[in-house]
Amino acid sequence: MAPIIQISNIHKHFGSVHALRGVSLEVEKGEVVVIIGPSGSGKSTLLRCINRLEEFNSGSIIVDDIPLDSAKNINAVRTEVGMVFQQFNLFPHLSVLDNVTLAQKVVRMRGKVEATNVAMRLLEKVGIPDKARAFPSQLSGGQQQRVAIARALAMNPKIMLFDEPTSALDPEMIQEVLDVMLNLAREGMTMVVVSHEMGFARAAANRAIFMDEGQIVEIAPPNILFSTPTQDRTKLFLSKVL
Amino acid sequence: MSLSKNTNDPHLPTIPGNENVQRFDPWWWMFFAVIGLIGLLAVIRPDPYWRILKFVKDGLGTTVLVTVITFLLVLVVGLFGALGRLSRLKFVRGFTTVYVEVARGVPLLVQLIFWYFAFPSIIKDIGEALNIRAFQTYLANPIAMAVLGLTLCYAAYMTEIYRAGIQSISKGQMEAARSLGMTYVQAMRYVILPQALRVILPPVGNEFISLLKDSSLVSVVAVADITRRGREFTGITPLPIETWTMIALIYLTMTLFSARIVGWMERRTRTER
Ligand SMILES: Nc1ncnc2c1ncn2[C@@H]1O[C@H](COP(=O)(O)OP(=O)(O)OP(=O)(O)O)[C@@H](O)[C@H]1O
Numbered sequence: 001m002a003p004i005i006q007i008s009n010i011h012k013h014f015g016s017v018h019a020l021r022g023v024s025l026e027v028e029k030g031e032v033v034v035i036i037g038p039s040g041s042g043k044s045t046l047l048r049c050i051n052r053l054e055e056f057n058s059g060s061i062i063v064d065d066i067p068l069d070s071a072k073n074i075n076a077v078r079t080e081v082g083m084v085f086q087q088f089n090l091f092p093h094l095s096v097l098d099n100v101t102l103a104q105k106v107v108r109m110r111g112k113v114e115a116t117n118v119a120m121r122l123l124e125k126v127g128i129p130d131k132a133r134a135f136p137s138q139l140s141g142g143q144q145q146r147v148a149i150a151r152a153l154a155m156n157p158k159i160m161l162f163d164e165p166t167s168a169l170d171p172e173m174i175q176e177v178l179d180v181m182l183n184l185a186r187e188g189m190t191m192v193v194v195s196h197e198m199g200f201a202r203a204a205a206n207r208a209i210f211m212d213e214g215q216i217v218e219i220a221p222p223n224i225l226f227s228t229p230t231q232d233r234t235k236l237f238l239s240k241v242l
Numbered sequence: 243m244s245l246s247k248n249t250n251d252p253h254l255p256t257i258p259g260n261e262n263v264q265r266f267d268p269w270w271w272m273f274f275a276v277i278g279l280i281g282l283l284a285v286i287r288p289d290p291y292w293r294i295l296k297f298v299k300d301g302l303g304t305t306v307l308v309t310v311i312t313f314l315l316v317l318v319v320g321l322f323g324a325l326g327r328l329s330r331l332k333f334v335r336g337f338t339t340v341y342v343e344v345a346r347g348v349p350l351l352v353q354l355i356f357w358y359f360a361f362p363s364i365i366k367d368i369g370e371a372l373n374i375r376a377f378q379t380y381l382a383n384p385i386a387m388a389v390l391g392l393t394l395c396y397a398a399y400m401t402e403i404y405r406a407g408i409q410s411i412s413k414g415q416m417e418a419a420r421s422l423g424m425t426y427v428q429a430m431r432y433v434i435l436p437q438a439l440r441v442i443l444p445p446v447g448n449e450f451i452s453l454l455k456d457s458s459l460v461s462v463v464a465v466a467d468i469t470r471r472g473r474e475f476t477g478i479t480p481l482p483i484e485t486w487t488m489i490a491l492i493y494l495t496m497t498l499f500s501a502r503i504v505g506w507m508e509r510r511t512r513t514e515r
């Protein structure tokens with residue numbers, strides 16, 4: 001079977017900034033990939049190119065056999081790909097339940113009852129069914145991020161993208177979010193995760209990727225990448241974060 | 243909420259910061275004082291006050307009609323203006339920017355005069371040139387032209403209000419909505435605008451009140467609004483003090499009332515979350 005994500009040789013410029021310099025990457029179905037790298041190395045940009053929140057200048061991305069070109073394909077891909085943001089981005093004017101049901105209703109055309117059932121099942125899964133009627137501002141950061149994960153899962157995505165999902169959280173809330181992600185990985189979800197949580201990477205990831213200056217510098221299983229990196233740039237970076 | 247308890251029990255001290263939330267705040271007093279004054283004048287001195295009231299009555303209807311229709315149109319046109327200002331297409335953005343600058347840079351009175359006196363002439367000239375009969379005999383409807391002029395001017399200001407409101411919502415909201423597969427229109431409709439609405443409600447309310455007052459300018463372009471009826475009355479009966487006092491009081495009643503409604507809507511959107 002073809003890899004579920006096929007990125008080949010993409011370039012991305014922001015004006016004079018060359019944010020991605022020929023990145024190629026294939027992700028198999030069910031695989032968990034963790035991306036690390038210094039600030040500004042293009043990790044978020046790469047992730048955002050996968051669901052076209054960012055347009056790239058050259059190269060190609062094929063997601064689940066759908067090439068990212070026409071506007072129609074982009075919406076098709078976006079319904080297959082869930083995304084979780086560093087800042088949660090919950091809809092503050094909607095209750096937790098409505099956050100999780102809104103896109104189900106207007107994009108997936110599910111009825112109210114079905115959407116609510118799906119939402120409650122997922123809120124159960126992320127451990128906060130009792131907060132369904134609360135508003136985002138009444139939740140802790142960790143709870144908000146778990147709602148954001150439930151909201152993305154409600155669309156039945158085949159792929160989940162996480163952009164530093166725990167770096168805006170207080171330390172004591174990080175684990176509850178990582179646990180949800182770990183469960184998701186065990187269930188076979190294809191995941192691309194930008195995160196410097198080495199413990200999570202070791203436990204969940206098949207491969208870890210080190211990015212620097214818009215390029216993939218090194219790819220290896222997390223244990224190997226973290227303990228015996230081959231590239232000097234990787235070593236330098238790891239010596240700073242570890 | 244605690245407010246109602248506070249107002250029902252006279253023994254409870256006022257909570258600091260809530261002093262203005264009395265059962266009857268000063269604004270209502272003022273509103274009823276103005277209405278009372280109108281009524282009093284009409285009863286004590288029916289001649290001329292009751293006569294003035296009767297004379298300008300249908301003008302009042304016209305003023306309200308012009309204001310309300312214009313405002314509804316402004317709400318719609320302003321929204322499209324804002325989306326144009328925020329469009330990714332340079333051409334659309336440029337066009338709306340020019341519109342906003344022109345509409346805000348020319349005095350409203352001049353715009354109204356243009357639409358009523360100049361625009362029909364343009365249509366007629368085109369009719370002559372192209373020999374189109376319907377254009378040659380074109381007659382401008384005063385109310386339609388007044389609504390057009392007011393709408394185009396006020397929509398420019400409304401465009402900027404909407405734009406500021408939409409831009410005050412963090413980019414992450416649009417991205418989250420789009421990443422869930424919503425279209426741009428769906429994201430606007432369900433995610434961005436409901437949040438922006440809360441931000442723009444106060445300035446939008448102020449626009450309504452300004453519009454209500456500025457609608458008096460349409461009296462210059464043959465619309466028989468309350469101001470024009472006032473002028474007609476003083477033309478027949480030389481009682482300028484009485485007439486314009488009465489008309490000022492009527493406008494004041496309407497603006498005070500509108501301000502109350504706007505305030506009430508603001509409070510409602512703030513508490514229901
Ligand atoms: N919208 C944008 N406009 C201009 N430049 C941008 C934009 N987004 C990203 N960049 C630039 O592109 C480069 C890569 O940014 P990116 O956000 O992908 O890095 P990152 O690896 O995610 O960093 P961080 O760890 O800080 O999140 C940076 O130099 C950044 O300044």
Ligand SMILES: [Mg+2]
Pocket residue numbers: 043044045163164
């Ligand atoms: Mg980033």
